[in-house]
Amino acid sequence: NAGVTQTPKFRVLKTGQSMTLLCAQDMNHEYMYWYRQDPGMGLRLIHYSVGEGTTAKGEVPDGYNVSRLKKQNFLLGLESAAPSQTSVYFCASSYGGGAGEETQYFGPGTRLLVL
Amino acid sequence: RKEVEQDPGPFNVPEGATVAFNCTYSNSASQSFFWYRQDCRKEPKLLMSVYSSGNEDGRFTAQLNRASQYISLLIRDSKLSDSATYLCVVNMGTSSNTGKLIFGQGTTLQVKP
Numbered sequence: 001n002a003g004v005t006q007t008p009k010f011r012v013l014k015t016g017q018s019m020t021l022l023c024a025q026d027m028n029h030e031y032m033y034w035y036r037q038d039p040g041m042g043l044r045l046i047h048y049s050v051g052e053g054t055t056a057k058g059e060v061p062d063g064y065n066v067s068r069l070k071k072q073n074f075l076l077g078l079e080s081a082a083p084s085q086t087s088v089y090f091c092a093s094s095y096g097g098g099a100g101e102e103t104q105y106f107g108p109g110t111r112l113l114v115l
Numbered sequence: 116r117k118e119v120e121q122d123p124g125p126f127n128v129p130e131g132a133t134v135a136f137n138c139t140y141s142n143s144a145s146q147s148f149f150w151y152r153q154d155c156r157k158e159p160k161l162l163m164s165v166y167s168s169g170n171e172d173g174r175f176t177a178q179l180n181r182a183s184q185y186i187s188l189l190i191r192d193s194k195l196s197d198s199a200t201y202l203c204v205v206n207m208g209t210s211s212n213t214g215k216l217i218f219g220q221g222t223t224l225q226v227k228p
Contacts, residue, residue, distance in 0.1 A: 031214045033214075033215075035218075040123075040220060041220065042202070042218045042219060042220035042221060043159070043202070043218040045215060048214075048215065050214070058215070090158055090159070094214050096214060097214025097215075098214075099146055099147055099206075101214070102147060102206050102214040102216065103149070103161055103164075104161075104214075104216060105161075106158035106159050106160070107158060108157070108158050109156075109157075109158055
């Protein structure tokens with residue numbers, strides 16, 4: 001099993017450009033999450049999904065959109081990148097959301113620099 | 116007040132030392148608790164869950180005090196390979212079981228020879 005994979009690993013964007021980050025998991029997990037991690041801020045939840053075709057906002061959703069068309073994939077889109085979106089983005093998945101199911105498994109991260 | 120608070124450190128300790136990290140959480144309804152480990156420029160990985168009765172995994176011991184809303188991690192006989200950032204993680208728990216976890220900002224441990 002590859003676990004959780006993320007594409008790309010690193011990207012440089014100019015302000016105003018758009019891009020899509022791809023997350024894929026092969027563990028048949030129902031729940032998937034997108035986080036950003038900034039120095040001194042810890043991990044902050046951007047959006048999450050509790051199943052195929054569903055998405056919901058997390059703590060810091062502004063400037064991002066997501067889609068979960070297939071159970072194994074969770075896409076994060078930036079429509080018009082801003083320097084404030086420079087960060088490390090982690091995708092994670094879990095079997096479920098209840099007690100005993102909520103352990104999250106993370107991808108290796110995508111480092112994004114917006115100039 | 117942050118929902119999950121940790122002392123960011125860094126904690127610099129010699130090999131073989133015992134070190135303890137503490138974490139407090141704000142929501143008394145929180146249901147599940149974890150410690151994750153994150154190596155430099157890597158993704159977080161589950162280290163251990165924290166149970167009400169306390170639990171041990173080799174050199175690592177986790178404790179939970181619900182009355183004080185306090186979680187701890189004790190590392191005995193520190194190894195160089197223990198150098199990492201340790202994240203305190205709490206599932207606040209809701210009726211919808213979203214699985215949303217709240218992460219502390221992490222405590223950095225540096226074990227020196």
